Amino acid sequence: MSSVTENAPSAANSKATGQDFIAGLMPLLLQLRKLAWLLFTVTTLLFFLLRAAGDPALVLAGNDATPEQLAAIRAQYGLDRPLIIQYFSYMWNVLQFDFGKSLASSEPALEKVLDMLPRTLHLAGMAIGFTALIAIPLGSWLGFKPENPERRAVSGFLFIMQGVPGFVTALVLIQVFAVNLRLLPSLGYEVADPRTWILPTASLASFLFPSLTRVVAANVAEAMREDYIRTARANGATQSELLWGHAVPNALLGAAALIGTQFAFLLGGSAIIETIFSWPGMGWLLLESVQTLDFPVVQALAFMIAIMVFSVNACTDLVFRYLDPRLRTKGA
Amino acid sequence: MSTNPVVHVDNLALHFVSADSVVEALKGITLNIGPGEVVGIVGESGSGKSVTALNMLRLLPRGKTKIPHGAVSVLGRDVLAMGEKELQKVRGGEVSMIFQEPMTALNPVLRVREQMFDVILRHQKITPAAAEKLSIQLLQDMKIQDAERVFNAYPHELSGGMRQRVMIAMAFSCQPKLIVADEPTTALDVTVQAQILNLLKERAKATQTSVMLITHDLAVVAQLCDRVYVMYKGKIVEEGVTRDVIGDPQHIYTRALLNALPEGKTPKSRLETVAAAMIEGGDKVAATPITASAQAGFTQFGRAQPLFEAVNATVRYAKKYNFFGRPISYNTAVDHVNLSLYEGETLSIVGESGCGKTSFANSIVGLVPLAEGELRYKGKRLQDHDEITRREVQIVFQDPQSSLDPRWPIWRIMTEPLTVGKTPGRSELRETAEGLCQLVGLDPRSIDRLPHEFSGGQRQRIAIGRALSVHPRLLLLDEPTSALDVSVQAQILNLLLDLQEKYQLSYLFISHNVAVVRHISDRVAVMYMGKVVESGTAEQVLTNPTDAYTRTLMEAVPTLERAFAAA
Numbered sequence: 003m004s005s006v007t008e009n010a011p012s013a014a015n016s017k018a019t020g021q022d023f024i025a026g027l028m029p030l031l032l033q034l035r036k037l038a039w040l041l042f043t044v045t046t047l048l049f050f051l052l053r054a055a056g057d058p059a060l061v062l063a064g065n066d067a068t069p070e071q072l073a074a075i076r077a078q079y080g081l082d083r084p085l086i087i088q089y090f091s092y093m094w095n096v097l098q099f100d101f102g103k104s105l106a107s108s109e110p111a112l113e114k115v116l117d118m119l120p121r122t123l124h125l126a127g128m129a130i131g132f133t134a135l136i137a138i139p140l141g142s143w144l145g146f147k148p149e150n151p152e153r154r155a156v157s158g159f160l161f162i163m164q165g166v167p168g169f170v171t172a173l174v175l176i177q178v179f180a181v182n183l184r185l186l187p188s189l190g191y192e193v194a195d196p197r198t199w200i201l202p203t204a205s206l207a208s209f210l211f212p213s214l215t216r217v218v219a220a221n222v223a224e225a226m227r228e229d230y231i232r233t234a235r236a237n238g239a240t241q242s243e244l245l246w247g248h249a250v251p252n253a254l255l256g257a258a259a260l261i262g263t264q265f266a267f268l269l270g271g272s273a274i275i276e277t278i279f280s281w282p283g284m285g286w287l288l289l290e291s292v293q294t295l296d297f298p299v300v301q302a303l304a305f306m307i308a309i310m311v312f313s314v315n316a317c318t319d320l321v322f323r324y325l326d327p328r329l330r331t332k333g334a
Numbered sequence: 335m336s337t338n339p340v341v342h343v344d345n346l347a348l349h350f351v352s353a354d355s356v357v358e359a360l361k362g363i364t365l366n367i368g369p370g371e372v373v374g375i376v377g378e379s380g381s382g383k384s385v386t387a388l389n390m391l392r393l394l395p396r397g398k399t400k401i402p403h404g405a406v407s408v409l410g411r412d413v414l415a416m417g418e419k420e421l422q423k424v425r426g427g428e429v430s431m432i433f434q435e436p437m438t439a440l441n442p443v444l445r446v447r448e449q450m451f452d453v454i455l456r457h458q459k460i461t462p463a464a465a466e467k468l469s470i471q472l473l474q475d476m477k478i479q480d481a482e483r484v485f486n487a488y489p490h491e492l493s494g495g496m497r498q499r500v501m502i503a504m505a506f507s508c509q510p511k512l513i514v515a516d517e518p519t520t521a522l523d524v525t526v527q528a529q530i531l532n533l534l535k536e537r538a539k540a541t542q543t544s545v546m547l548i549t550h551d552l553a554v555v556a557q558l559c560d561r562v563y564v565m566y567k568g569k570i571v572e573e574g575v576t577r578d579v580i581g582d583p584q585h586i587y588t589r590a591l592l593n594a595l596p597e598g599k600t601p602k603s604r605l606e607t608v609a610a611a612m613i614e615g616g617d618k619v620a621a622t623p624i625t626a627s628a629q630a631g632f633t634q635f636g637r638a639q640p641l642f643e644a645v646n647a648t649v650r651y652a653k654k655y656n657f658f659g660r661p662i663s664y665n666t667a668v669d670h671v672n673l674s675l676y677e678g679e680t681l682s683i684v685g686e687s688g689c690g691k692t693s694f695a696n697s698i699v700g701l702v703p704l705a706e707g708e709l710r711y712k713g714k715r716l717q718d719h720d721e722i723t724r725r726e727v728q729i730v731f732q733d734p735q736s737s738l739d740p741r742w743p744i745w746r747i748m749t750e751p752l753t754v755g756k757t758p759g760r761s762e763l764r765e766t767a768e769g770l771c772q773l774v775g776l777d778p779r780s781i782d783r784l785p786h787e788f789s790g791g792q793r794q795r796i797a798i799g800r801a802l803s804v805h806p807r808l809l810l811l812d813e814p815t816s817a818l819d820v821s822v823q824a825q826i827l828n829l830l831l832d833l834q835e836k837y838q839l840s841y842l843f844i845s846h847n848v849a850v851v852r853h854i855s856d857r858v859a860v861m862y863m864g865k866v867v868e869s870g871t872a873e874q875v876l877t878n879p880t881d882a883y884t885r886t887l888m889e890a891v892p893t894l895e896r897a898f899a900a901a
Contacts, residue, residue, distance in 0.1 A: 328490045
């Protein structure tokens with residue numbers, strides 16, 4: 003085993019051939035294959051689930067439609083055909099990124115979703131950045147000496163925070179900063195006005211940062227017990243060198259994985275936070291279109307969310323590969 | 335001894351304190367190490383030898399230890415009185431350490447370059463360019479051919495022996511006066527161990543560095559150390575020039591420890607155990623007489639049919655996969671192995687890590703599939719998984735810490751094989767477990783206890799009892815004593831010999847420890863890179879090896895005999 007790994011780098015340095023190039027693309031191809039499966043499954047599942055939930059013609063025609071009107075709508079949308087035919091024609095359209103038109107506004111459903119995408123990415127990105135900014139230093143501080151009394155108190159507080167639903171945090175923040183102190187606006191989104199970003203970001207980050215901080219703290223505490231820390235100590239490293247030079251880089255590997263897996267959870271949270279703060283993003287649109295049974299938009303949203311969650315996980319994988327040299331050489 | 339010792343430990347006691355208990359780890363030890371001297375501290379786990387080592391640099395957690403009395407001085411300075419700042423200057427500078435586990439002792443996310451710079455730039459005022467030159471020189475001194483590559487490599491890209499060389503290079507990097515080496519070769523293969531020990535000795539002599547070598551292995555001490563301290567339960571029970579201590583031990587414990595070693599004893603004879611010796615306080619140094627089965631076992635392979643046979647057995651592991659997830663290239667772990675084992679016989683497979691011996695054992699019990707060839711038990715194909723055959727072939731694993739479910743009482747653990755495909759009653763199983771306990775030398779009243787309540791040796795007895803529960807004929811023993819202390823190893827070897835005599839069991843014994851293999855085996859097969867390179871009777875193979883690799887292996891094994899011959 004060891005002799006194999008030792009020879010690996012010299013083999014990798016040999017001349018790059020066409021085969022190497024294909025081998026290099028391999029991870030990407032494998033990822034794309036996974037994505038294709040995922041999208042196929044999500045789309046299929048959603049198609050049949052929505053059909054099971056209700057007759058789209060009834061929704062389209064409204065409550066007091068006559069049987070003739072219903073029949074006309076069925077004919078117009080092709081709903082009178084056998085279900086399996088409808089499924090194949092739907093999937094054919096999806097292959098061309100055509101999800102149909104929104105029932106509410108007659109815009110193409112996907113365009114409507116894509117309009118919202120940047121705002122949601124903006125919010126989610128800020129929330130993740132904010133979370134990392136707090137969780138990494140705080141978690142490192144906590145994990146360095148976990149048995150110390152004030153750090154234990156902070157851990158306890160984080161534990162409670164983890165149990166508080168995000169919308170409660172959002173409402174408390176609104177009450178304090180918007181209503182009582184009148185420092186920040188309580189709703190709306192202005193691209194040019196960062197003041198409107200603060201409360202939504204903080205609220206959404208509160209979904210993620212307690213758990214991430216606790217994971218970082220646990221990982222740092224674990225890393226501090228490793229043999230290589232003892233080696234570094236025996237070599238005369240100071241406390242801060244031990245923590246920042248040795249323990250934290252190792253601990254972040256686990257934390258990076260958590261950000262990836264929690265991203266789906268974060269998008270779920272953004273549905274609530276965007277609604278509370280009237281932040282016109284995908285989460286807000288999701289709630290809106292589910293309420294009005296706007297099927298094409300719901301389907302386009304599910305499709306987009308699947309792609310986003312997948313890409314973030316794939317990216318985390320890459321970050322992992324960058325952070326962890328053990329994975330880096332395995333891929334080569 | 336020099337008038338200015340590098341290390342002077344005076345009547346040192348050290349206690350581990352927790353909320354509800356005090357453990358006396360050191361009970362007043364005194365030792366000295368002179369300039370350029372290589373001193374061994376030998377003892378079994380729990381003797382306090384590692385605590386002594388770690389305390390030299392105060393690496394034990396301060397809040398959990400108490401030093402009621404005693405002094406530690408290094409180069410004439412009181413270590414116990416130093417603050418953390420001062421200690422940081424000493425650590426890695428004047429005194430450096432080498433740890434046991436080279437796989438975990440280096441930081442996995444940092445290159446060797448960064449880890450060496452870490453030490454060198456902290457303790458020496460030189461430029462990074464000079465530090466790089468120095469590092470590469472140090473690595474070359476460690477007989478590393480491609481020092482540049484190693485310097486830029488991550489730890490996982492290096493083998494265990496290579497990492498330990500890096501550790502030693504780091505330890506020598508700031509011209510220390512003392513190196514504390516805590517079991518530096520225990521985790522390594524014998525051939526690598528031999529190289530590493532030689533390098534350590536050479537460098538220490540060349541640089542006039544004192545070495546404090548912590549080990550459980552008397553043969554390593556004999557080979558390397560000028561003087562030795564023997565520790566037992568937190569005390570130093572004997573000290574002196576290595577040759578005198580090992581050649582003519584004065585204390586009962588030292589004698590018992592030497593007697594527990596299989597080396598130089600009559601094969602298959604009972605080994606004296608340390609516990610027995612300490613209780614009896616006896617002077618019985620001679621090994622007990624040879625058993626009947628030992629004499630019988632040597633020659634009788636003349637029977638028509640072997641109990642177990644491997645014919646061209648081959649195990650492969652997939653290395654690379656294609657787009658559809660199908661393997662496209664393989665590593666061959668076991669390469670067309672042909673072996674046979676007769677009733678009542680012990681066949682040992684010797685080899686270093688990665689030679690395929692464990693893969694072979696796993697293929698016999700069906701844990702990994704065979705890529706090619708056939709395994710036969712009593713003439714029937716073993717791969718067919720017929721139930722009776724499966725029961726008659728059982729396995730005991732290396733590490734009794736992790737091979738027992740920590741949440742199961744031992745009666746459940748020991749009788750688990752009986753519940754495969756059947757549901758015997760609870761009381762029946764408990765009764766069986768009591769019987770098994772007696773068989774393997776455990777108290778039958780302890781069947782409700784959990785594994786962590788037992789010592790390592792007792793846990794290995796539990797694992798053996800579990801294997802015996804289904805009345806096997808063939809027992810695969812995969813390094814059953816490697817994780818155990820010498821004295822406990824002796825007990826387990828005795829137990830295995832007793833059981834073999836009583837039930838005419840056949841053993842397939844897998845080990846890297848040549849002395850143990852010599853002691854327990856009728857026949858031996860040597861494996862190297864997946865192939866059996868030599869096989870024959872234990873005497874033949876281990877004493878007069880014909881294969882080149884076997885010879886290298888035998889020469890690498892540290893033995894007391896050879897150490898004295900060389901001295």
